[in-house]
Amino acid sequence: MVADFKADPAFDAGSVVVCDWPLCEVRLQDDGRFPWLILIPRRSGLHELEELTATERAALMDEIVRAGDLVRALGEAAGRPVQKLNVGALGNVTAQLHVHVVGRRHDDGLWPDPVWGRGAALPYGANTLQAAVSRLRLLARDATAK
Structure with a gap:
């Protein structure tokens, strides 16, 4: 990882x-309408996928x-099982x-439309957000241990 x-x-x-x-910082989008994670490769100055090495692109896919898996678990915990995963690397904003x-x-x-730029986010609220982050950290740690 790059120190800067x-x-x-x-x-x-x-x-x-x-x-x-190993490659990315994992972030939870504060929008209770959708279970939503953001992966940011921890390399400075990246804008496009082709700027990653082949090994890094494979790690990103993993x-x-x-x-x-975590998004699905978050949806299950909220009583709203995920039916479809949307994956996108837009970078327009x-x-x-x-x-x-x-x-x-x-x-x-919003189904079947994309979520980006559609309606205002519905923040989780402090307690719900903290609970979701804690759950995700536990699940991420358990997945790493396997």
């Missing part, structure tokens, strides 16, 4: 750090799959390379 890695400050406005994985892993349901209010 820093997530773009724009991420702080709408997400919280959950943990660090971490996307792991994030999908925040240029720093990052990948969204979003749990979707056929009844989620």
